[in-house]
Amino acid sequence: MGKDDLKLLSMWASPFCMRVKVALAEKQIPYEEIMEQDLMGGKSELLLKSNPVHKQVPVLLHEDKPIAESANIIAYLDEVFPDKPLLPECAYGRSRARFWADYINRKVHPAGGAIWNAKDKDEVEAAKKNFLEIMMYLDGTLGDKDYFNGDTFGFVDILLIGLSSWFPAYEKFGDFKLEDHYPKLAAWIARSHARESVSESLTNPEKIINFVIMMRKMYGLE
Amino acid sequence: MTQDKVKLFGVWQSPFVLRVKCALKLKGVEYEYVEDDLLNKSSMLLQYNLVYKKVPVLVHNGKPIVESLVILEYIDEVWKNHSLLPEDPLEKARSRFWAKFVDDKFVPVISKMLRVTPAHKENVAKDAREILKTLESCLNPDVQFSEGNKLTYMDIAIVWVGYYAQILEKILDVKLLDDDNSPLLNKWFKDVFDHEVIRECLPPFDKLVAHYTNFHEQHMTVDD
Numbered sequence: 001m002g003k004d005d006l007k008l009l010s011m012w013a014s015p016f017c018m019r020v021k022v023a024l025a026e027k028q029i030p031y032e033e034i035m036e037q038d039l040m041g042g043k044s045e046l047l048l049k050s051n052p053v054h055k056q057v058p059v060l061l062h063e064d065k066p067i068a069e070s071a072n073i074i075a076y077l078d079e080v081f082p083d084k085p086l087l088p089e090c091a092y093g094r095s096r097a098r099f100w101a102d103y104i105n106r107k108v109h110p111a112g113g114a115i116w117n118a119k120d121k122d123e124v125e126a127a128k129k130n131f132l133e134i135m136m137y138l139d140g141t142l143g144d145k146d147y148f149n150g151d152t153f154g155f156v157d158i159l160l161i162g163l164s165s166w167f168p169a170y171e172k173f174g175d176f177k178l179e180d181h182y183p184k185l186a187a188w189i190a191r192s193h194a195r196e197s198v199s200e201s202l203t204n205p206e207k208i209i210n211f212v213i214m215m216r217k218m219y220g221l222e
Numbered sequence: 223m224t225q226d227k228v229k230l231f232g233v234w235q236s237p238f239v240l241r242v243k244c245a246l247k248l249k250g251v252e253y254e255y256v257e258d259d260l261l262n263k264s265s266m267l268l269q270y271n272l273v274y275k276k277v278p279v280l281v282h283n284g285k286p287i288v289e290s291l292v293i294l295e296y297i298d299e300v301w302k303n304h305s306l307l308p309e310d311p312l313e314k315a316r317s318r319f320w321a322k323f324v325d326d327k328f329v330p331v332i333s334k335m336l337r338v339t340p341a342h343k344e345n346v347a348k349d350a351r352e353i354l355k356t357l358e359s360c361l362n363p364d365v366q367f368s369e370g371n372k373l374t375y376m377d378i379a380i381v382w383v384g385y386y387a388q389i390l391e392k393i394l395d396v397k398l399l400d401d402d403n404s405p406l407l408n409k410w411f412k413d414v415f416d417h418e419v420i421r422e423c424l425p426p427f428d429k430l431v432a433h434y435t436n437f438h439e440q441h442m443t444v445d446d
Binding site: 052053062065067068069072073075076079080091092094095098099102 | 282285287288289291292293295296299300311312314315318319322323356359
């Protein structure tokens with residue numbers, strides 16, 4: 001019990017959970033992972049009790065007190081465990097990071113989802129165009145830096161890299177390759193994957209693709 | 223000592239601009255306000271907010287900050303008097319969670335209400351009341367706003383919901399702030415409205431009613 005009593009309620013396919021795992025690994029914080037077992041059926045009692053508003057993973061339990069929403073959780077961890085900070089030091093830098101965090105949260109996963117949920121060729125094309133426009137903004141803000149955070153891997157990098165586990169699925173169903181459009185962004189993904197915190201926390205994209213195929217079958221798209 | 227130069231681009235009716243005005247006023251920050259014409263967005267606004275092209279935009283010594291909740295955190299970090307966010311990281315996380323909840327849930331429902339036909343207004347009002355009921359659960363009965371009259375991040379982030387709910391009640395003749403549904407929340411709103419800073423920053427009620435009545439008439443979708 002005490003400062004080290006951390007539990008993460010998670011689910012293997014959730015890119016939002018992967019983000020939190022990357023953050024925990026970057027800061028070398030020990031925790032216990034509690035995976036939701038039943039994907040399609042009911043949610044666990046613990047999850048429903050810990051996040052009654054959204055009933056979604058990830059939820060961090062710190063000494064049994066719940067913190068929900070991945071960006072929120074990572075900001076919390078950064079404050080409680082200030083070693084190896086994830087956010088920039090200055091207020092303006094932090095405001096830029098929070099802006100891009102908000103942008104990534106609003107746009108990326110829904111836009112990707114629209115690609116594999118599309119019902120016909122026209123819808124796929126429109127969804128792909130929208131997704132690539134979002135990537136354009138991200139590529140622009142990354143620029144020639146190694147990471148969104150500058151020289152060091154930080155908050156914005158973590159938020160986006162978790163979502164990137166789903167990118168091969170978007171590429172497959174959208175019939176495109178990110179590196180053909182935005183090579184800098186693709187290089188950033190590869191650079192980030194070289195970090196142990198990332199390679200150990202992200203689910204294998206093949207597993208995600210199979211998960212998406214299963215969902216598409218459920219929705220009558222396959 | 224160099225003078226801090228602060229500029230706020232906004233529109234008078236925006237609840238997100240309201241948030242920023244409240245924070246600046248509470249902390250006694252002097253700023254220049256620029257009312258933006260939404261239809262003919264000024265090139266200066268576009269220069270500062272290329273991604274969303276929306277207000278509010280705070281410009282501090284030439285550097286732009288966008289997104290109202292991001293702006294609130296920035297203001298709190300730069301001007302440290304009357305701090306808005308709690309010290310305790312857990313309480314801070316809670317505040318951020320509820321501010322985001324309000325934006326994620328209430329904004330779409332307000333948008334729906336402003337386009338609703340008489341036949342569907344009760345259904346949408348019911349959805350809104352459910353969200354308000356959930357929002358009520360964010361209130362910590364041990365820490366009421368009225369204690370010490372201290373305005374917090376959560377008060378500033380959420381106060382617009384109560385005000386705009388009243389406006390919608392008037393325009394659509396529906397009940398949103400129902401004491402059978404969310405009595406604690408309703409009381410909380412009343413307390414926050416009474417704070418001097420909030421009172422001075424809230425746009426005039428009648429002006430908002432007229433503006434949104436007009437909007438509703440123009441955007442109401444036809445009944446099938």
